[in-house]
Amino acid sequence: MAEQTKQKILSVSLKLFADRGYHAVSIRDICREVPIKESTLYYYFQNKREIFLVLLKLFEEQAERLTGGLHWLQESSPGGGEAFGAGVSHVFFEEYLMDDFCNSFLRILQIERGSDPDSQALYDRWLFEKPLQIQSRVFSMLMRLGVIPEGDFEALAIQYYAPVFLFLERYLLCGELTEEKKEKFRQAAGSQIDFFFKKLGVR
Numbered sequence: 762m763a764e765q766t767k768q769k770i771l772s773v774s775l776k777l778f779a780d781r782g783y784h785a786v787s788i789r790d791i792c793r794e795v796p797i798k799e800s801t802l803y804y805y806f807q808n809k810r811e812i813f814l815v816l817l818k819l820f821e822e823q824a825e826r827l828t829g830g831l832h833w834l835q836e837s838s839p840g841g842g843e844a845f846g847a848g849v850s851h852v853f854f855e856e857y858l859m860d861d862f863c864n865s866f867l868r869i870l871q872i873e874r875g876s877d878p879d880s881q882a883l884y885d886r887w888l889f890e891k892p893l894q895i896q897s898r899v900f901s902m903l904m905r906l907g908v909i910p911e912g913d914f915e916a917l918a919i920q921y922y923a924p925v926f927l928f929l930e931r932y933l934l935c936g937e938l939t940e941e942k943k944e945k946f947r948q949a950a951g952s953q954i955d956f957f958f959k960k961l962g963v964r
Contacts, residue, residue, distance in 0.1 A: 767805045769795055771819075774812045779865040780937070782872035783813055783880075817883070820866040824887055827857060827895055853892065854950065858929060864938045871934050888926070893918050909961050917961075924953040 773794045777786045788809055792799050806812050857863050867888065873880035893915075900914035900921075909917075932946040 763805075766795075766797065766801070770797070770802060770805060771812065771816060774809075775816055775862070775865050775869075778813070778816075779868040779872075783809075783869055784873065784876070816866060816869075820863060823860070823863055824857065824891070827853060827891060853895075854947070858933055859938065859943050859946070861938065864933060868934055888929075892922055896922055909963060921954075921957055924957075925950050928953070 770791065774786070774791050777790060777794065786809070788799055788802060791809075791812075792802055795802075806815070858867075867884075870880045870884040870887070874884045875881075896918035897915045900909070900917045903909045904911050904914060928946050928949040932942045932949070935942075
């Protein structure tokens with residue numbers, strides 16, 4: 762029962778933070794939605810900041826699975842851009858950007874980044890630095906395997922990711938995540954990935 766209450770507090774807090782932003786939500790708001798007394802919430806968490814930090818830890822643990830996606834691609838020794846695109850779609854798109862928990866946390870960071878330097882740093886890490894680092898390593902690997910021509914793999918990663926990020930902002934980080942938005946993102950991003958690899962002469 763106690764663990765269920767704690768998880769409910771985290772779940773409700775995540776949703777409220779993602780909808781309104783961390784600073785716009787009060788302890789009273791959280792307790793009203795759970796519903797519990799404020800004294801009960803303080804039994805589990807010292808303050809609202811601790812709730813956020815627990816959510817951040819859970820997010821970072823789950824987001825680190827992105828590196829697992831890179832290992833999958835390396836072990837599969839892809840024979841073309843299609844395998845790369847499928848791997849990214851499954852790991853980066855489906856299990857990260859469109860995962861309900863991860864998406865909610867990214868929406869929190871998007872709301873807060875304009876007024877909170879820590880949120881801006883986290884947003885940069887998980888939506889720019891980490892994705893480009895992983896994609897650069899994959900393009901480097903594809904070059905070593907002879908799948909794509911030798912070149913600037915970091916520049917290719919940027920060219921690949923730029924339209925993906927555009928559709929991410931348009932469909933996945935604009936309010937509540939729905940199946941309709943997910944499908945629009947899949948179609949738009951998938952079309953750009955196809956176009957990208959055709960330009961490389963892979964497909």
